[in-house]
Amino acid sequence: ALHLAKAQDGKSLEDFQKVYNAIAEKLRDEDEFDGYIGYGPNLVRLSWHVSGTFDKNDNSGGSFGGTYRFKKEADDPANKGLQNAAHFLEPIAKKFPWISHGDLYTLAGVTALQEMQGPKIPWRPGRVDADEKDTPENGRLPDASQDGSYVRHYFGRFGFTDQEIVALLGAHCLGKTHLENSGYEGPWGAATNTFTNEFFVNLLNENWKLEKNEAGNKQYNSEKGYMMLPTDYALVQDGKFRKYVEKYAKDQDAFFEDFKSAYVKLLENGIDFGKLGKAYVFKTLDEQDS
Numbered sequence: 001a002l003h004l005a006k007a008q009d010g011k012s013l014e015d016f017q018k019v020y021n022a023i024a025e026k027l028r029d030e031d032e033f034d035g036y037i038g039y040g041p042n043l044v045r046l047s048w049h050v051s052g053t054f055d056k057n058d059n060s061g062g063s064f065g066g067t068y069r070f071k072k073e074a075d076d077p078a079n080k081g082l083q084n085a086a087h088f089l090e091p092i093a094k095k096f097p098w099i100s101h102g103d104l105y106t107l108a109g110v111t112a113l114q115e116m117q118g119p120k121i122p123w124r125p126g127r128v129d130a131d132e133k134d135t136p137e138n139g140r141l142p143d144a145s146q147d148g149s150y151v152r153h154y155f156g157r158f159g160f161t162d163q164e165i166v167a168l169l170g171a172h173c174l175g176k177t178h179l180e181n182s183g184y185e186g187p188w189g190a191a192t193n194t195f196t197n198e199f200f201v202n203l204l205n206e207n208w209k210l211e212k213n214e215a216g217n218k219q220y221n222s223e224k225g226y227m228m229l230p231t232d233y234a235l236v237q238d239g240k241f242r243k244y245v246e247k248y249a250k251d252q253d254a255f256f257e258d259f260k261s262a263y264v265k266l267l268e269n270g271i272d273f274g275k276l277g278k279a280y281v282f283k284t285l286d287e288q289d290s
């Protein structure tokens with residue numbers, strides 16, 4: 001059965017907005033991380049990795065139990081590099097001991113996206129920390145060397161459509177690959193910390209060449225020094241995915257809307273929020289200054 005969300009006693013929008021603000025202020029303070037990309041993209045990747053272990057067949061994994069805090073999941077080779085995001089969040093968890101790890105990991109991704117000028121992401125609290133024994137085994141996160149049918153099958157485990165898959169992968173407009181983490185090398189020049197539809201624009205507009213990188217893995221590189229993973233490039237090789245790439249390259253608003261819906265589905269997969277009321281939409285720091 002689905003995990004039942006449990007309200008944190010007496011916590012309301014204002015309390016969670018304080019957590020949002022603490023994360024957002026720390027993002028601004030520590031802007032030098034990873035060649036001045038900052039922690040935003042890493043936090044978004046953490047929120048996806050803690051949710052991407054979900055399996056609808058037995059409702060195991062997913063963001064509910066906050067099991068990333070246990071060694072087995074944190075040490076999954078697919079999570080290499082996310083220690084940075086986890087370390088970034090430690091003082092936030094200490095300052096707000098009442099928030100569950102599942103809520104903190106997902107709220108951090110929402111905060112990072114909104115502070116990087118992404119869409120407003122409705123977010124619901126209520127995830128409850130699970131025991132170490134409930135930690136999903138390693139190997140549930142995707143393999144970047146694969147093609148379109150692999151990507152379609154992989155996301156089928158969450159019940160995602162082609163449109164949701166393409167929208168979600170638009171998050172690869174953020175940050176970069178790091179050879180020491182994943183065996184893929186990204187260009188410093190093109191890495192960004194602003195949420196836009198340029199992942200789709202680049203996929204369609206650049207001349208991509210399949211090359212072996214220093215780790216012996218194949219990746220697509222362009223003259224401008226951009227890169228795409230094989231699973232990224234699969235989105236323009238596969239006709240059914242390609243039509244959504246073209247849609248989002250032309251229409252950033254449509255991308256923002258569809259990304260928001262798919263990302264909420266990713267973060268909430270496997271959780272029954274019941275009658276816990278509607279989702280919170282947080283103000284960005286800029287919206288609170290004025």
Ligand code: HEM
Binds near residue numbers: 041144168175
């Ligand atoms: C087919 C599915 C996916 C594959 C194979 C994949 C693979 C990867 C790889 C290999 C990296 C580089 C990690 C590193 O070297 O540091 C990466 C980074 C990233 N991924 Fe994905 N990813 C997928 C889906 C997603 C989704 C669904 C999201 C979010 C909604 C996402 C968000 C990110 C972000 C923001 C980064 C940059 C992290 C940073 O700069 O530290 N990815 N991904």
Ligand SMILES: CC(=O)Cn1cnc2ccccc21
Binds near residue numbers: 187227
């Ligand atoms: C800047 C760049 O390489 C855009 N990009 C293209 N594919 C990516 C996968 C993960 C992170 C960033 C990615």
